[in-house]
Ligand SMILES: Nc1ncnc2c1ncn2[C@@H]1O[C@H](COP(=O)(O)OP(=O)(O)OP(=O)(O)O)[C@@H](O)[C@H]1O
């Protein structure tokens with residue numbers, strides 16, 4: 001998916017701004033149908049990363065969107081620019097709960113899909129995806145591991 005990103009990479013970000021800058025750079029390479037699966041403990045920066053992607057691609061400030069719980073779709077107003085689907089499986093305790101929610105349309109290839117806590121329902125995600133794992137909490141640095149799975 002990322003010709004100038006290695007298939008796997010590890011990076012450390014000292015500040016939130018550094019992480020957001022990388023996320024914006026990463027965002028420019030995303031295409032409709034791409035799925036990015038985020039893992040990492042509470043407060044590690046998954047939502048921060050996703051907000052930077054939405055800001056870069058769609059120019060809207062996600063903090064002003066309705067209270068996000070499980071799924072939020074950011075529509076694009078620009079032709080040929082895909083919408084962004086933001087999913088958060090944090091509260092999913094049993095993968096069958098998600099199956100009942102009818103998420104098939106989310107993964108139909110028309111939008112960019114960003115999933116937090118994907119490991120709570122791994123069978124829902126396509127095999128072809130990019131996994132981003134963040135480590136670190138509080139004001140400390142964040143370590144990012146990116147793994148592009150064909
Ligand atoms: N270097 C850094 N990179 C990212 N976030 C940082 C950094 N330093 C401090 N922060 C702060 O850490 C917090 C990360 O919160 P965020 O909501 O993005 O985490 P999350 O992984 O989505 O958590 P959750 O699992 O609860 O959804 C933010 O308050 C952010 O300001």
Ligand SMILES: [Mg+2]
Nearest residue numbers: 046047048116
């Ligand atoms: Mg989050």
